[in-house]
Amino acid sequence: MDQRVETALGEAFPDRSVDRTFGVGPSWNGANETVGVAFADGGRAFCKVAADGDGSRIARELAVLRYLGAERSVAGPAVLAGDPDASVPYLVTAPVPGRELLGVWEDAGDERREALLRRVGATLAALHAERFDRHAEIVGGRVGEDGAPSLALDPAPWPDVLRATIERTREIGTSERLADHYDAAFDCVEANRDRLEGAPAALLHGDVAKPNLFVADEGEAGGSHGRGDDAGPDGIVPIDWELAHVGDPARDLVRAEDQLLNGFDSRGPERYADALYRGYRDRAGGLPPGFAERRPVYEVVRMLGRSGFIDQWTTYLDEPLESLVDRADAELRARLDAV
Numbered sequence: 001m002d003q004r005v006e007t008a009l010g011e012a013f014p015d016r017s018v019d020r021t022f023g024v025g026p027s028w029n030g031a032n033e034t035v036g037v038a039f040a041d042g043g044r045a046f047c048k049v050a051a052d053g054d055g056s057r058i059a060r061e062l063a064v065l066r067y068l069g070a071e072r073s074v075a076g077p078a079v080l081a082g083d084p085d086a087s088v089p090y091l092v093t094a095p096v097p098g099r100e101l102l103g104v105w106e107d108a109g110d111e112r113r114e115a116l117l118r119r120v121g122a123t124l125a126a127l128h129a130e131r132f133d134r135h136a137e138i139v140g141g142r143v144g145e146d147g148a149p150s151l152a153l154d155p156a157p158w159p160d161v162l163r164a165t166i167e168r169t170r171e172i173g174t175s176e177r178l179a180d181h182y183d184a185a186f187d188c189v190e191a192n193r194d195r196l197e198g199a200p201a202a203l204l205h206g207d208v209a210k211p212n213l214f215v216a217d218e219g220e221a222g223g224s225h226g227r228g229d230d231a232g233p234d235g236i237v238p239i240d241w242e243l244a245h246v247g248d249p250a251r252d253l254v255r256a257e258d259q260l261l262n263g264f265d266s267r268g269p270e271r272y273a274d275a276l277y278r279g280y281r282d283r284a285g286g287l288p289p290g291f292a293e294r295r296p297v298y299e300v301v302r303m304l305g306r307s308g309f310i311d312q313w314t315t316y317l318d319e320p321l322e323s324l325v326d327r328a329d330a331e332l333r334a335r336l337d338a339v
Contacts, residue, residue, distance in 0.1 A: 008090035055089030063141030121279025173308030199248035206243030
């Protein structure tokens with residue numbers, strides 16, 4: 001067992017013995033480490049530790065999960081233990097019901113995939129119904145006067161919050177080979193402040209990828225010790241909330257489409273994107289106000305999911321680094337031109 005994980009579990013569960021830990025699949029986040037935990041008493045959990053000792057991401061995710069746990073319309077994993085201020089900041093959550101969307105997707109045909117995407121779209125719409133007076137970074141949690149958990153926020157204009165999320169992408173990125181792309185994204189946000197500042201303020205997940213979504217009515221592969229019947233009306237349970245923030249719901253939608261459907265510099269089938277947006281519109285009554293106007297800016301920011309992890313993409317696509325660098329540069333230029 002990794003020493004950091006051992007330290008965290010020893011603090012969180014001093015009276016429980018760990019039988020083993022196990023991997024949970026590849027991660028492109030170099031700042032954290034997450035493992036599955038099998039306890040000697042038969043229980044299971046998932047433990048995330050801050051590999052760099054920075055507890056801010058743990059504090060954010062812990063606060064959001066407690067907030068969602070207060071009978072919100074979207075469920076997250078149940079919190080078993082967590083301490084962002086520990087010597088090794090950690091968060092331990094229960095397994096969620098169902099199967100990871102990635103596995104369900106691979107087994108599904110076109111009609112089933114479209115149905116799944118409509119459910120994801122509806123789940124995002126339900127999440128984005130959590131509205132706030134101002135855009136903000138989430139810095140932790142607090143308990144309100146009524147005893148209910150709430151979010152501790154650091155309010156700022158949306159372009160500044162968006163810039164902060166770009167900085168976080170850089171923090172967890174695994175390559176500086178295309179560091180100039182971050183500067184281009186910053187410049188794009190600054191040049192379009194007027195376009196961005198009128199955006200609504202909603203709770204965003206920030207990392208809507210197939211491995212971060214569980215389909216609650218697809219068996220019990222994810223474990224049955226989680227939220228169970230509290231999975232939400234669409235049966236989709238998002239995990240991994242450390243990039244959550246209060247921002248423009250259009251940004252979450254653009255990122256979700258990209259992570260769920262698109263390749264390195266190609267778009268997925270249009271019918272799949274239509275299904276995602278149809279599910280969103282059916283629940284929300286329409287797309288976020290100003291979606292089409294602000295979308296090109298978020299397409300530029302989304303390029304950092306390639307640029308900051310270009311070494312990971314090299315392995316994934318089995319292509320030489322220089323080839324992918326050239327393609328990424330060309331794609332960024334095209335997106336900047338679209339703005």
